[in-house]
Amino acid sequence: MGKTRLNRQHLERLFDTLLPLLAVLGAFAIGAVILALQGVNPLEAYKAMVVGAFGSKNGLADTLVKSIPLLLVGLGIAIAFRGGVINIGAEGQLIVGALFSTYIGLQLGESMSPALVILLGLAAGALMGGLWGTIPGYLKAQLGVNEILSTIMMNQIAIQIGFFLLRGVMIDPAEIAAGTNIPHSARLTKAIDIPRFTDIAKSLGFTESAKDLGLEGWSKEIYGLLAEPTRLHAGLIFAIIIAILVYIFLWRTTIGYRIRAVGLNPHASRYAGIDVKKNMVLSMTLSGAFAGLAGAVEIFGLHHRMFEPLAVSAGYGFSGIVAALFGKLHPLGMIPSSILFGGLLVGGDKMQRAMQVPQVLIQVILGLVVLFVVSTDYFVRRRQNRRVSVTSRADDLILAAKTIEEVTNE
Amino acid sequence: MTPDAKLLPSGLPRIESMEMRGIVKKFPGVLACDHVNFDVKAGEIHALLGENGAGKSTLMKILYGLYHPEEGEIILNGLPVEINSPTDSLNHGIGMIHQHFMLVDTLTVAENVALGLKSTREPRMDLDVVSARIRELAVKYGLKVDPNALVSKLAVGERQRVEIVKALYRGAALLVLDEPTAVLTPQEVEELFHIFRQMAADGxxxxxxxxxxxxxxxxxxxxxxxxDGKAVGSTLTSQINKAGLAAMMVGREVSLSRERPDVTVGKVRLSLKGINAFNADGQQILKEINLEVRSGEIVGVAGISGNGQRPLAETVAGLQPVASGTVELDGQLVTGLPPARMFKAGLSYIPEERMHDGVVKDFSVAENLILQDHIHAPFSKGIFLDFKFIAKHAQRLIQAFNVKTPSRETLVKNLSGGNIQKLILARELARGPRVLIAAQPTRGVDIGATEYIHAQLLKGRAEGLATLLISEDLDEVKAMSDRIAVLFEGRIMGIVTSDEVSTEQLGLMMAGEAAAV
Incomplete structure (x- = not known):
């Protein structure tokens, strides 16, 4: 019996780990039916997707570029989840972070060392995003305002503030001069761009292209990704370092311990003298700060100017949630999950162009993936709860009692 | 639909005998029921006794159709039956009275009883018919129940009678009574037993x-x-004594009496003066509480559940705001300070709802052992937790307090209730407290663990700990305490010396009927 039990536990763990992947496959299966109904060969479409996202240096670069904000936002989402609050406001936090970091970048320009300006710009983004998260966190802790609703509202406020500033004080003077009045800021000075991989490679002496070196196949693409001009920037390394720091923060420090304790059982935390409200606000603040940081990294690493808020946030505030769940709310697990999800976003685009399927259809498939991933999380939780009830007898009784009552009252 | 009929409302024959034969139920890693035989006949009261995790609730859940056994059969009136759901068991006439009442507070007794049943004149209600039938049952079994009373207005004992009426109304011929006396006064227990005897006499x-x-x-x-999942003995109650039963349950001799050695009582460690407190609804939950606990003393707090025990404990822990009065811990005035400050002042607290308030179930054993103290050395350096020390600390406490766990990294949700309580006890006593509040420390804990917990409390007493023992188990309060304070509706009815008071006297005080002698 011992042996079968072990196998079963192993199987369950394997199943739990693979579940997000199974969910994606499930979503793709339904997506395949929809594609087929559109008269598109699903296999070819998915092939275009995978090849588009991972099959070339440019595809890979785009995938990785998109994974940066996904990872940073996801880290914030994970902290909030671990602390027992739900942050749906990453979109707005990202926008205010992007706005404020742009402002700092424009103001400081080349007045001091570029590294310092970038650092200050990122800090400004985190600060503003953190503030944007603190407000709903405080409202929740002090007044019991539902944080899901308030964070969604805060998104709207952030978007409108963005338009207000970009049509007003922050607008590019060139736009006024030309009379076009497109709501975007001036470009930040090139000196304070987060360096791209190709620039770093060049400064390290890798000046030849893959062709010069006579590389073929995969090595050509990988070398190209690292050394040839692509959009991939050092924000990726930064985000991965941040993910490791968040892991250390949550599992190795007293503050992280308290956030997790409050998230798992606020009652026991309160009884142990932990300030539940304070930690609730703190996890929202940190959550917002990481979203704001994502916004700042997008500005300094990719866009180099602020433009339409929703185009900058690009839905990362929401897809970051999925990337976080996909990574099981674990900072390290979220590194591959953000890359995978970034690949889905890029691959979706590529599939649309290759197969001439409508944009809406891509969104349907991505939506299916979100739906499947989120529901598997629920599924795992429910099963875990059931397992708990078998082992912890007091709860078992209550659960059984409730079950009975439900059944008898039917 | 008369109770004497040979047929149940479902049309099935009334239960004359029930037999569970060779029941086997496995959970991952546990054999919860190992070829258990159990039977009961009409007119009989059969006790099912066992420690937590012995398989009692699993066995009853199988009977109730919540679990399906791997082996074995259930035989009703000599015929094997399949019980796959609570609906099946209800149709067979099996009813269950739970520890936690399943009533809708905002409805009347009759409405609660009628809930989910077909009316005699659908789609209109037939509450008059239901009421009449409730009165009939009430008279027959001596169940004092007013069908038109709102459940929210009923006392605990009355609510329990409503549960019994509900089961009888649904035609239950076999009733499973799951620790029905946990929340009652001794007088109410006597009344309840009278009802049970009447029900048995009625078949x-x-x-x-x-x-x-x-x-x-x-x-x-x-x-x-x-x-351990096996039926180790079945006997006529008249042919065995207490010690024999206890030994059978635990598998070894256990001591049922508690020796309280003489201890010199020291200075006042906990002092409550003129405490008044209100709940969120503005109801007064503590009235003019004056209480002192001295070093080397265990003061018991007796009372029926919900008479202010929890607010009293939470006041001392800084979790319940007080309207007036003062709290002193070890000579320091701490009124209104947050819990963390109370713990710093030398308080340890074993909360009543241990699964809910005492542990983080998804944390490991080691993590749960530092819930209060993770914030300072030696458990952390700066903001970083010192895992080496935390592990050592956990290992030491697991051994010292005999916590049965596969490892210190095991999640607490995988431990049994008794072991979780030992874990909390270990955490609270290892902190070196000067004042301990132990709220229901042995509720739902088996005899072996109870014996251990009591020994630890007495050890603390001998070492000069001031203990406030809050318990609904009168025997426990009497055996363990030097003095007993009786709470009724948030007021202390009196403080008595435990060796000089009878259970009857305590019972009357708990019911608010007599002040201290």
């Missing part, structure tokens, strides 16, 4: 689950003891 079969040996002897005809 009902009763299965009585309890931890309390006295009650087994006072009420039941037969007793079956479960241990």
């Amino acid at each position: 009902h079969a009763l299965i009585f689950i309890s931890h309390k040996l006295d009650e087994i002897f006072a009420l039941t005809d037969r007793v079956t003891v479960l241990r």
Whole structure:
């Protein structure tokens, strides 16, 4: 019996780990039916997707570029989840972070060392995003305002503030001069761009292209990704370092311990003298700060100017949630999950162009993936709860009692 | 639909005998029921006794159709039956009275009883018919219940009677009574037993689950003891004594009496003066509480559940705001300070709802042992937790307090109730407190663990700890305490010396009927 039990536990763990992947496959299966109904060969479409996202240096670069904000936002989402609050406001936090970091970048320009300006710009983004998260966190802790609703509202406020500033004080003077009045800021000075991989490679002496070196196949693409001009920037390394720091923060420090304790059982935390409200606000603040940081990294690493808020946030505030769940709310697990999800976003685009399927259809498939991933999380939780009830007898009784009552009252 | 009919409302024959034969139920890693035989006949009260995790609730859940056994059969009136759901078991006439009441507060008794049943004149309600039938049952079994009373207005004992009426109304011929006396005064227990005897005399079969040996002897005809999923014995109650039953349950001799050695009582460690407190609804939950606990003393707090025990404990822990009055811990005035400050002042607190308030179930054993103290050395350096020390600390406490866990990294949700309580006890006592509040420290804990917890409390007493022991188990309060304060509706009815007071006197005080002598 011992042996079968072990196998079963192993199987369950394997199943739990693979579940997000199974969910994606499930979503793709339904997506395949929809594609087929559109008269598109699903296999070819998915092939275009995978090849588009991972099959070339440019595809890979785009995938990785998109994974940066996904990872940073996801880290914030994970902290909030671990602390027992739900942050749906990453979109707005990202926008205010992007706005404020742009402002700092424009103001400081080349007045001091570029590294310092970038650092200050990122800090400004985190600060503003953190503030944007603190407000709903405080409202929740002090007044019991539902944080899901308030964070969604805060998104709207952030978007409108963005338009207000970009049509007003922050607008590019060139736009006024030309009379076009497109709501975007001036470009930040090139000196304070987060360096791209190709620039770093060049400064390290890798000046030849893959062709010069006579590389073929995969090595050509990988070398190209690292050394040839692509959009991939050092924000990726930064985000991965941040993910490791968040892991250390949550599992190795007293503050992280308290956030997790409050998230798992606020009652026991309160009884142990932990300030539940304070930690609730703190996890929202940190959550917002990481979203704001994502916004700042997008500005300094990719866009180099602020433009339409929703185009900058690009839905990362929401897809970051999925990337976080996909990574099981674990900072390290979220590194591959953000890359995978970034690949889905890029691959979706590529599939649309290759197969001439409508944009809406891509969104349907991505939506299916979100739906499947989120529901598997629920599924795992429910099963875990059931397992708990078998082992912890007091709860078992209550659960059984409730079950009975439900059944008898039917 | 008369109770004397040979047929049940479902049309199935009334239960004359029930037999569970060779029941086997496995959970991952546990054999919860190992070829268990159990039977009960109409007119009989059969006790099911066993420690937590012995398999009592699993066995009853199988009978109730919540679990499906791997082996074995259930035989009703000599014929094997399949019970796959609670609906099946209800149709067969099996009813269950739970520890936690399943009533809708905002409805009347009659409405609660009618809930989910077909009316005699659908789609209109037939509450008058239901009421009449409730009155009939009430008279027959001596169940004092007013069909038109709002459940929210009923006392605990009355609510329990409503539960019984509900089961009888649904035609239950076999009733499973799951620790029905946990929330009652001794007088109410006596009344309840009277009702049970009447029901048995009327041809009902009763299965009585309890931890309390006295009650087994006072009420039941037969007793079956479960241990580690096996039925270790079944005997007529009249042919065994308490010590024998306890030994059967635990598998070794256990001491049922508690020796309280003489200890010199020291200075006042906990002092409450003129405490008044209100709940969120503005109801007064503590009235003019004056209480002192000295070093080397255990002061028991007796009372029926919900008479202010929890607010009293939470006041001392800084979790319950007070309207007036003062709290002193070890000579320091701490009124209104947050819990963290109370713990710093030398307080340890074993909360009543241990699964809910005492542990983080998804944290490991080691993580749970530092819930209060993670913030300072030696558990952390700066903001970083010192895992080496935390591990050592956990290992030491697991051994010292005999916590049965596969490892210190095991999640607490995988431990048994008794072991979780030992874990909390270990955490709270290892902090070196000067004042301990132990709220229901042995509720739902098996005899072996209870014995251990009591020994630890007495050890603390000998070492000069001031303990406030809040318990609804009168025997425990009497055996463990030097003095007993009785709470009724948030007021202390009196403080008595435990060796000089009778259970009857305590019972009257708990019911608010007599002040201290």
